[in-house]
Every structure is written in structure tokens, then in C-alpha cells.
Amino acid sequence: MTNVVNSAALHYTNRFSWEMDKKQGKRFQDDTLAVLAGEDFHPLSASQPPIFQTTNFRFDSVDEMVDYAEGRSSQYLYTRNANPTIEVAEKKLAALERGEAGLVTSSGMAALACALFGSVKSGDRILAARSLYGGTLHLLNDIVSRFGIAVDWFDIGDPDSLRRQVQPATRLLLAESPTNPALRLLPLKDTADFARERGITSILDNTFASPWNQKPLELGWDVVVHSATKYLGGHSDVTAGVIVARRELIDRIAQFRRWFGAVLDPSAAYLLIRGAKTLALRVQKQNDNALRIARFLEGHPQVEAVNYPFLESHPQYELARRQMRGGGGVLSFSVRGGWPPTRTFFNSLRMIPISTSLGGVESLVTSPFWTSHYGMSEAELRDSGVTQNLVRLSVGIESVDELCDDLDQALRLSASSEVSSPSGSARK
Numbered sequence: 001m002t003n004v005v006n007s008a009a010l011h012y013t014n015r016f017s018w019e020m021d022k023k024q025g026k027r028f029q030d031d032t033l034a035v036l037a038g039e040d041f042h043p044l045s046a047s048q049p050p051i052f053q054t055t056n057f058r059f060d061s062v063d064e065m066v067d068y069a070e071g072r073s074s075q076y077l078y079t080r081n082a083n084p085t086i087e088v089a090e091k092k093l094a095a096l097e098r099g100e101a102g103l104v105t106s107s108g109m110a111a112l113a114c115a116l117f118g119s120v121k122s123g124d125r126i127l128a129a130r131s132l133y134g135g136t137l138h139l140l141n142d143i144v145s146r147f148g149i150a151v152d153w154f155d156i157g158d159p160d161s162l163r164r165q166v167q168p169a170t171r172l173l174l175a176e177s178p179t180n181p182a183l184r185l186l187p188l189k190d191t192a193d194f195a196r197e198r199g200i201t202s203i204l205d206n207t208f209a210s211p212w213n214q215k216p217l218e219l220g221w222d223v224v225v226h227s228a229t230k231y232l233g234g235h236s237d238v239t240a241g242v243i244v245a246r247r248e249l250i251d252r253i254a255q256f257r258r259w260f261g262a263v264l265d266p267s268a269a270y271l272l273i274r275g276a277k278t279l280a281l282r283v284q285k286q287n288d289n290a291l292r293i294a295r296f297l298e299g300h301p302q303v304e305a306v307n308y309p310f311l312e313s314h315p316q317y318e319l320a321r322r323q324m325r326g327g328g329g330v331l332s333f334s335v336r337g338g339w340p341p342t343r344t345f346f347n348s349l350r351m352i353p354i355s356t357s358l359g360g361v362e363s364l365v366t367s368p369f370w371t372s373h374y375g376m377s378e379a380e381l382r383d384s385g386v387t388q389n390l391v392r393l394s395v396g397i398e399s400v401d402e403l404c405d406d407l408d409q410a411l412r413l414s415a416s417s418e419v420s421s422p423s424g425s426a427r428k
């Protein structure tokens, strides 16, 4: 009998265990982490993490309940607090961001709300980049500001504005890079150093880069948040968010997720796990496709300008090469001739649907002017680089030649209809 036990133990220790290797300080590459991180957990020898579609967990006796209450056991209790499927997603995404711990939430906005409220209290000030996602701007302007928390704004392109805007009560710095839709960059290391020197917690929304392209925690940021709805899920079929940080910060923020009720459903957590496994393949193809398309558009007579961090013409190209592995799947460009040709361009696309969101395997186009930036003042539009003829393209993993063909035929049609009839539409 002893032999059997020993050989079983030997067999086990020989087998790959991400958690054990991690404890011994082994570092894995991102493509390995995307597949294996967080997945040591194999009940009933399942090869894949089971979906624990349960809201509650049983105690074998009331004595266990007493042990739980008095902190002597740490079993699962209630899914809003913790659930094994959700924890697999959290470990995988934390590993990809090179963070100690992760917390998945019911959406990217839930992640931002938990991270923000978990980091400040009444009387504190937040220093926020002007160029944030629209929902985040609403959260700051309409919600956070009602709880005695003031917000100061800085320009990511102007390092002096950080120095000018910081105040003694500033406790939190919040930014995004690259930005939507102008694809401008924040110098990540310098900004993290600036916050650290002043004891300010720094949060970076890393949605537009994805952990494959950018690692804010390694550059000194305290907290990373994502709309996992985008690249991490990767298939436009799950709404989710994630927060990654040091254990101590995550434990604090976890209380907010618990009491806000912003947990992710276990089935959605499974979709996130499934999607994240191919992150490296998907995002690398999106990087390659987007760069090819950006170059193609830059040489197109119907295109005025292209914004993409890995184009040599991008004003922060050197910075992009320093802090990012690739430019990501999102680019924006302006169609020559104003709104009528731009409208014809949108309506003439055959393969690429008009739809908001980004980061999925399928390419999508949208008009920032008519969606995220609709109704903004002239000055705000100018600051964010939004015009009526700006197109935002989220590049998927389709054949890049076929994507270029679709863009090309729609751009040609846009040229031929520079004075288009307002009622006509090329889309059937």
C-alpha cells in the first residue's frame, strides 16, 4: 500500500502545477499563462474547470458553520462572496497582468466603481485623465462627486498638467492608455513614479492595450482594471470586468464588490476563462492586422489621417515601442471630404459591421462622433480628436487582405459620392 501512495505522490509532484511553480518563483511566458494559469483545480479529474452554477455551498454539519463563523475554516459559502469557477478566472487574469491577486466583476464599469470606491473616501481628491472612457467620466462626474470626493483633471499629453493639478488631498490617480479614439499614450513609468513619490494610489484602465501588449503593474502602477468584455473575453459574448493589484488592495476592493453585489455569474466567468486562453494568439494577430491596415489606410487617397501607436507617423511612436509589445487592434482614421463621404463609407462596408465595442475576433467600425462623444462641446471634441469624419476601427482576426479590400471598396464609393443625397443609402 505504501508503494502505491508513494508512486501516486511522485506522479503528482512530477506533473505541472502552475501554483507550485509560481510559489517557487518560476516565471512563465504570457502564452503559457493564458492557457494554464489558475487551472490547477481539477475536481473529479475534470480536464477543464467546471462551472459551479450554484449560489450557495453546504456545510456538512452545523459545527462546520460554527468553525466558519469563527474563522477556523475557509470553505465556500455564497457565490456573491466567492466561487471556485470565478476564482479560476481571477487567477488567470492576475497572472497575465503579473499581479498578486485579481477580482472579476459583472462588467468593466463594475470593476471601475469597485476600484474607485475601494481607494478613496469623502474628503479625498481624484486626479483623473481628461481622456477617459465615457462611462468612467459619468461615474466621476455624476456619481463619485456626490460623495464628497472632488475630481481634478490632467492632460495625458502634458506632463506639467499633472504637477499643476495635484493637490495635498489627492489620493488616487486614474488614467487610460492608449486613449479612445485618438490612440494617444500616457508615459506609464513616469506617471506611476509621480504617483508613488506622493503616496497616491494609481489605477490604469488597461482595456485598450490588453495584458498581451502592456503590463502597467511592472511599470509601477498599483491597480489595473479592464473591461474584460473586450480583449480578455475576446468574442463579444460576455460582459465582465477585472481588477488586478497587490493582495492587500484586492482584499479591500473585494468588500466593495461584495456589498455592491457586482460579482460575475459563474457561467460568464467560464466564458471569460475560455476566451482568455487564446489571448496571445488573438491579440498578436490583431496587432499584425491592425498595423497592416493602418499602413494601408495611411497610403489611401481617400484617407486624411490615421491614428495608430505603432505607425512611425504617430507622435509618440518611440514611447509606444518602449511601453507596448504591439499597438493593439484599435485604430482610427478620418475620411477625406467631411460627413457625406464618411456616411457613404460606413454604409458601403460589406464585411465589417457598424457596431460599438472592440477587442473581439470580428472587426467592427463605429463613429465616435455619433456614439461615445455625442453631444460634447466643440472644445471637448477638439481635445479628444473627434470629428464627424473620424472612423474607429476595431480590427479582428479575419484575413487582413480581405479586410483591406472591404475598406478600399467602401472608401472608393465614398469618393464618388462626396455630394451624396441625404436620403440615399448604399446599405441594403
Ligand SMILES: *Cc1c(COP(=O)(O)O)cnc(C)c1O
Pocket: 107, 108, 109, 110, 133, 135, 136, 176, 205, 207, 208, 226, 227, 228, 229, 230, 239, 240, 241
Ligand atoms: C468598454 C470599456 C469600459 C466599460 O466596460 P463594460 O464592460 O462595458 O462595463 C471601460 N473602460 C474602457 C476603456 C472600455 O473600453
